[in-house]
Amino acid sequence: MIRVVSMPGHHGGVVATPHTLSTRAGIEILQAGGNAVDAAIAACAVQGVVAPETCGIGGDLFALVHRPGDAAPLALNASGRAGSGVDAAALRAAGHTEIPRGHPGAIPVPGCVDGWDALSSRLGRLGLAASLAPAIRLAEEGFPANDELVAAFRSSAAELAGVEAAAPLLRASRGSTIVRSQLAATLRLVADGGRAAFYEGPPGAAISAAVDGVITTSDLERSQADWVVPVSASAWGVTGWTVPPNSQGYLAVGGAAVLERLGWTDDPGDPRSWHLQIEAHRALAAGRDSVVVDPGRVPVDAGRLLDPARLDAVAASVDPSAARDLYAPAGAAGGTAYLCVVDGAGLAVSLIQSNFHGIGALVGAGSAGFLLHDRGRGFSLLEGHPGELGPGRRPLHTLSPTLWTRDERLALVLGTRGGHVQPQLVQQVAAFVLGAGLDPDEAQARPRWTVEPAPTPPGAPVPSGWRVRVEPDVPARVVDGLRRRGHQVVPADGPQSGWGPVSVIQVDEAAGWRLSARDPRVATTAVATA
Template sequence: MTGSPGGVVATSHTLSTRAGVQILQAGGNAVDAAIAACAVQGVVAPETCGVGGDLFALVHLPGHSTPLALNSSGRAGSGVDAAALRAAGLDEIPRAHPAAIPVPGCVDGWATLSSRLGKLGLAAVLEPAVRLASEGFPANDELVAAFRASAASLAGVEAAAPMLAASRGATVVRSQLAATLRLVADGGRAAFYEGAPGRAISAAVDGVITADDLRHDQADWVDPLSVDVWGSTGWTVPPNSQGYLGIGGCAVLERLGWADDPADPQSWHLQIEAQRALAADRDDLAVDPGRVPVPLDRLLDAARLDTVAASVDPGAARERHSAAPAAGGTAYLCVVDGDGMAVSLIQSNFHGIGSLVGAGAAGFLLHDRGRGFSLIPDHPGELAPGRRPLHTLSPSLWTRGERLAMVLGARGGHVQPQLVQQVAAFVLGAGLDPDEAQARPRWTIEPPEGPTGAPVPSGSRVRVEPDVPARVVDGLRRRGHEVVPVDGPQPGWGPVSVIQVDDAGWRLSARDPRVATTAVATA
């Protein structure tokens, strides 16, 4: 475990962590370091994120009881047409379809964070990413495996060529992406969205995203959602993010009288059922902010959480619509600087490499977040121009009064809130340190499958890592859970990145052992 009274950076890649530390040592603050780490992650791990994806962030300012929340997720292009897709016989949006690709929000997120809160400016914080893209970096196993798995679909995609040619340890040079990042460093968001990269995005989606769409800033400061639990306040970005499920699941657990005991099936049962109960109506609620069918401040109010907790049977798994299966393609990172500013930032392609569509010669791949839209007529999340889709990204930030208590998040697609709930419960609810919390075996909820392989409303299907005691597995089965032990620790169930701040102000962090590249370092 890493402990420091000064700056700490925790990311899912050694080179990203190193870039964040370098920026802190150069006089930057937590926001500068987070942008630098995020940009490097998109260069060296394009199977997780990049400038073709979206971004959410929470920022704690010392002496402030409420963090800032940034929603920089992109909106659907003006040319999308849900009725036309239905008429073509589709009931969901295909991965590489232009409608699957909203405007990427990442660069707007960087520019907005930097201009309001940064100290060094975009040119300085993007320099490590520009250097790695132009000079090269070693390919790791995850990058090689991801691009080989999609090699047939990526054939002829310029942005993918450097990674498709890579073997483990080989140097990857991304000259086209380096040029795009230099444009952003020198010219900010206008150089990206209104320049050559923006034109490449529009061309890649057959004009579904227009020049006017690209001129519209994707980054919005929003009021965060919060809930009080275990003597702390958990904060997250409101819908279209599903982040409320992670912090809200903790509040349901507290209402259920949960007590941590890794050998007690009841402790596991309540964790699982708290999340299943709260997530049952996620697809109707984690939609475009203007389309959420209930007031946002009611998502985590006491009355609703009381009702959710009352719906949990302490002795048996109830039938519910389970959460959707996990999908990779996300990078979460967190930074606390020496002055106490903290950033909880998450950035993503969605399904692994994303849509498998490249932005021409601009050197990056485009996300497929538009697949979070519904094609059901009049559904709150129905695809339409200018709307934001359901987003799995679930950052969290925790405070005690005006003091920072923790920043926490994970990759993992739809299961991100499940991972946030588990680790937050271990650290804040059970008093474990981050190292102990990271080492605990994890569970994730899967939908049961019907005769055609489609998810159906039914009981609880749970996958568990191999260190779960046999007594727990047997006890969960007796409570009605279908339990599926997996072969080993799951890289896709994380990595979780976490920095806890104790009462003395020490920053405590530990890397997630499930992913080899995960790194924590002090500045």
């Protein structure tokens, strides 16, 4: 664990990311005089270069930014919209009940570059070119391949054969040097010409060609980045903030608020403590897929999702002694990178960027050097569903960045990868740090759980308890107690790298300290100070 004590005149900060090189880039920018926004963009860009199995400029971005003195953080939704040429009726007519991976309808306009541009132009200090310099350098000069990258690309080698952007990654072996010269050229275009050079230049043309024109020139000219009003809920004297739908982040902060209402106390050996954590999430997650949709189609006011009266009702629906029969959200998926930065002046960024399913759609943007996401698979093909695929709409997003304040002062920045289970992981770590008073190192070390629908034969009724997977260090007494309460518990065979890495920075501005700790589940995860 690292501890930073801020002194008068101190201009350092803390950077926590899923990769050593990404953290190093953030620190480099802070030391060059950049602020937390500049550093977060730098770390994000490097992450997309050195860990393209997690994110990249072919995907989307969400961010929360705390400015000292502001009552609420700024919230950025840089998730892309479906192209003008998508056709849900045609997919239904072809017999599809969900959008196939790699189908043009699964690939919305990538929002990442618009997100960088919006953050840098409004809040950055050094400019986008400076923030992208470390990523360009690594893409041009090369970086060492790690096990996760090698495994991800080898597992998809057949599907990626002939995809130009994947070629240098498919040749990689552990420790070999990867050079991504095409991506470096694209990043230089962005550094020199901003969003127009990307969306209206050769990279944009490559995106349109890759999806057979489903994404048009007009789609690419439209900015994918919107500053939105964050949603919040309070728990343990702290207010948790997140981005509203089409993000599912409300489940993370709302789950913590429900948990507090249930009178939860931390006891790692007590099955009831675990049961309440699980049920707090399950109760709030019922109905998620009908509200985490395009912002213009959310069937209720986004602020009502975390209304105190609604959270009271959700808590009242929880049975403290048994698993309830609730609708389950979809299963888990990876392909995401979460990072956070707090600079010496107290500016903080909670940023998440994603391909969605691992490498994404397994489709490359021609010779532009990057792969495209498949976030459009979050759309529904049910006719009339609020989340139905349609031109210009944004899909359901699993990305769940959070930022927590106490009396308008920064208290915590927290997030993770993990696809659909992100809110479950965030809720657990938030409860440990904010509700139980553990430091980040202790919270990261605690065994985790995730819940998913239990497998059932076609046509069979959904069982009352979800399948609960737990890491190996969970005591046998807890496993037995959860089973008695109706949960179908499946112990995992080891620590789960997909249940993280969680990145977290805890802050007490009044006392002048920051705490952070790396997640031990992923070898590349790194935390550093400037």
